[in-house]
Amino acid sequence: MTKALVTGCAGFIGSHLTQRLLSEGVTVIGIDGFLDNYDVAAKLRNLAQIGSHPAFTFHSTMLQAQRWKDWLEGVDVVYHLAALPGVRNSWGKAFTDYVNHNILATQMLLEACLQQPKPPTVVVSSSSSVYGTMQGSFTDEIAPLRPVSPYGVTKESMEQICQVYVKAYGLRVTMLRYFTVYGPRQRPDMAFHRFFRQLMKGEQVTIFGDGQQSRDFTYVADAVRANILAAKCAAPGEIFNVGGDREIKLLDVLAIMGGLLNVTPKLTFQSGPAGDSKRTCADITLAQTRLGYKPQVPLEEGLRLQLADMRSQAKG
Structure with missing residues (x-):
């Protein structure tokens, strides 16, 4: 791979991926529309971390x-991370925006890739939200898709659009279902960022639900590595x-966070939001073997690395 397009390059995962590609000698075209779903200043900081690398061209x-x-x-590979994220905000009138950014924009991109003299490989970022609340032990890729939020519905639909282009035209598209990514530069609306911010200020930590909900958390560098491996190894249509x-x-995560800060978290509980999964647990056997x-x-x-990054930002 010599040239890549990264959509959503100023975002949480996208900025890390862009940096990794540049460090490996890849020429990167980056696109980001700076959606205002969270503080744009955070995205500008991410972009500043990438810097003015001679092999990086940015389009706002x-x-x-x-x-x-x-x-x-x-372009040899397209890493499609641009999307409108978030379960809680995807209800009501906002659903139109989720359809526009998660489904329609993806279809436009796939159509454009198809028109290239040599269509690039496309690695598309999806979400564990397509599964909804998971049952049994670990969830593999053939488990039923039962999203419980409009956001999850748009991600499932996006996957279906991708499969249409694979089956009809043989476009080299693969999809990655992330399980709650965290780490430095995590979006400020996400739980770990919010928890650390409240703990650092000595505030009560607000938990939506009873705290017994469980998650499979993925460090951002691991998510980046999965993208690069998928571009090299995946077959068209694989998920x-x-x-x-x-x-x-x-609650166990909060205990670890408290230990890192040498504090005992003071907790307050609010009712869980509609569309929030009670349990996610990834079976990664396929990704391991393929x-x-x-x-x-x-x-x-x-968590230690995320805390260090947040402390550094607070000093800056």
Whole structure:
């Protein structure tokens, strides 16, 4: 791979992926429309971390601008991370925006890739939200898709659009279902960022639900590695779970966070939001066997690194 397009390059995962590609000598075209779903200043900081690398060209615009000649010419791999994230905000009138950014923009991108003289490989970021609340032990990629939020519905629909282009045209598209990614630069609306911020200020930590909900948390560098492995190894139409080192309850995560800060978290509980899954747990066997993916950063170390990054930002 010599040239890549990263959509959503100023976002949480996208900025880390862009840096990794540049460090490996890849020329990167980056696109980000700076959606205001959270503080744009955070995205600008992410972009500043990438810096003015000579092999990086940045376009501040939405995919809907469809400047494909500028973006796709000579590109070997497209990493499609641009999306409107978040379960809680996807209800009501906002659903139109989720359809626009998660489904329609993806279809436009796939159509444009198809029109290239040599269509690039496309690695699309999906979500464990397509499964809804998981049952049984670990969930593999053939488990039923039962999203419990409008956001999850748009991610499932996005996957279906991708499969249509694979089956009809043989477009080389693979999809990665992330299980709650965390780490430095995590979005400020996400739980770990919010928990650390409240703990650092000595405030009560607000938990939505009873804290017994469990998650499979994925460190951001592991998610980045999965993207690069998928571009190299995946076959068209393949879907992979991208998870962390274990499933853990939210209350147990807070105990680890408190230990890192030498504080005992003071907790307050609110009713859980509609569409919030009670349990996620990734079976990553397929990613291990097909891609060679294995999470390398344990939760305790990942939380330490996220805390260090947040402290550094607070000083800056």
